[in-house]
Amino acid sequence: MSEVVLSKVNKYYGEIHHAVKDVDLAIADEEFVALVGPSGCGKSTTLRMIAGLEDISTGEIRIGDRVVNALPPRDRDVAMVFQNYALYQHMSVYDNLAFGLRNKKVAEDKIKKEIDRAVGILGLNELLQRKPRQLSGGQQQRVALGRCIVRNPKVFLFDEPLSNLDAKLRTQMRLEIKRLRSRVPTTSVFVTHDQVEAMTLGDRVVVMMDGRVQQVGTPLEVYGNPANKFVAGFIGAPSMNFLSVKISEEGSSLFADAPFLRLALPSANNRALASWRGKKVFMGMRPEHLSLGNEISQCCFNAGVEVVEQLGSEIILETSVGDARVAVARVDPQVPFTVGETIPLSVQPERLHFFDPITEVAIR
Numbered sequence: 001m002s003e004v005v006l007s008k009v010n011k012y013y014g015e016i017h018h019a020v021k022d023v024d025l026a027i028a029d030e031e032f033v034a035l036v037g038p039s040g041c042g043k044s045t046t047l048r049m050i051a052g053l054e055d056i057s058t059g060e061i062r063i064g065d066r067v068v069n070a071l072p073p074r075d076r077d078v079a080m081v082f083q084n085y086a087l088y089q090h091m092s093v094y095d096n097l098a099f100g101l102r103n104k105k106v107a108e109d110k111i112k113k114e115i116d117r118a119v120g121i122l123g124l125n126e127l128l129q130r131k132p133r134q135l136s137g138g139q140q141q142r143v144a145l146g147r148c149i150v151r152n153p154k155v156f157l158f159d160e161p162l163s164n165l166d167a168k169l170r171t172q173m174r175l176e177i178k179r180l181r182s183r184v185p186t187t188s189v190f191v192t193h194d195q196v197e198a199m200t201l202g203d204r205v206v207v208m209m210d211g212r213v214q215q216v217g218t219p220l221e222v223y224g225n226p227a228n229k230f231v232a233g234f235i236g237a238p239s240m241n242f243l244s245v246k247i248s249e250e251g252s253s254l255f256a257d258a259p260f261l262r263l264a265l266p267s268a269n270n271r272a273l274a275s276w277r278g279k280k281v282f283m284g285m286r287p288e289h290l291s292l293g294n295e296i297s298q299c300c301f302n303a304g305v306e307v308v309e310q311l312g313s314e315i316i317l318e319t320s321v322g323d324a325r326v327a328v329a330r331v332d333p334q335v336p337f338t339v340g341e342t343i344p345l346s347v348q349p350e351r352l353h354f355f356d357p358i359t360e361v362a363i364r
């Protein structure tokens with residue numbers, strides 16, 4: 001069993017810089033967790049504390065049944081893949097793969113067996129005698145992954161391993177990591193600032209901001225039920241639209257009101273929102289949940305087209321509703337739009353999100 005459990009983990013750099021704040025996180029055996037958040041939010045620091053490359057200021061980290069706080073990296077049985085691959089330039093691919101095991105005084109025939117296995121999984125056959133500089137970025141990254149596989153660690157730790165690759169190769173390597181997961185199931189923590197990578201790779205996604213965990217959930221949970229406005233805006237592309245609306249009541253129905261917009265809210269939302277009558281809240285609408293037309297009669301409004309982005313498979317529109325900006329995605333690419341025209345938009349009210357205007361926590 002190699003679960004990884006962080007309990008109330010904090011990291012201070014110097015006296016004042018509080019980089020990681022009270023992180024509690026339990027990663028199950030063989031689970032693949034993606035740690036995502038904007039630059040500087042404490043992802044690498046968290047990962048490096050698990051690896052033992054960084055001291056833990058307070059709190060406890062456990063790998064399997066051992067508390068590892070005081071263990072040096074080599075005794076933690078973790079393998080880490082970095083953004084810059086960190087291969088030894090003067091060694092062949094084979095020697096790079098063998099390096100960790102030779103350090104541990106593993107016998108050469110056993111090393112060869114492990115390397116054969118990794119080479120088979122990653123398709124490195126042709127490359128074994130080359131030096132790293134004779135490899136493409138994707139190939140170097142594959143060698144870095146191979147170096148982890150041969151060690152059979154309890155835990156894989158990835159720190160933005162795909163960020164140096166071009167867009168196409170990234171998608172390809174993402175698939176390889178997915179494939180690797182099913183062939184070598186190992187507890188893994190994958191750090192990325194790219195929410196698409198986090199969503200596609202993680203069994204669960206951990207969203208961090210400013211040193212704190214904002215939400216832990218499956219990709220569908222963080223997308224469908226974001227815990228707060230930050231998570232709502234961070235997960236999903238294009239980002240969720242936010243409008244300041246006032247909640248009002250007419251008869252037995254609730255409405256969200258803003259200049260040029262009045263949406264009738266379904267009863268599912270009503271219970272939580274009822275206490276916000278007469279007050280302002282943030283309303284979130286995902287661009288992909290807006291559709292052209294006014295067929296949802298209680299939930300439509302007019303928008304002015306400002307920017308048209310034709311992607312071939314879809315159109316993304318930037319529109320204005322009063323003085324608010326509203327992005328709209330997944331519009332049929334055959335529809336001709338002109339900048340300046342007014343279009344009707346509808347939204348399914350069940351797909352609206354609401355957030356406390358002060359704490360920004362989801363209202364539900």
Ligand SMILES: Nc1ncnc2c1ncn2[C@@H]1O[C@H](COP(=O)(O)OP(=O)(O)OP(=O)(O)O)[C@@H](O)[C@H]1O
Nearest residue numbers: 013017019037038039040041042043044045046193
């Ligand atoms: N050795 C260090 N000394 C002082 N401050 C540090 C050190 N390493 C990181 N920090 C600070 O701690 C915070 C978290 O850094 P960290 O590297 O964990 O962020 P990150 O989420 O990995 O960001 P990125 O996506 O840019 O890699 C940042 O504000 C950073 O400036």
Ligand SMILES: [Mg+2]
Nearest residue numbers: 043044045159
């Ligand atoms: Mg980092």
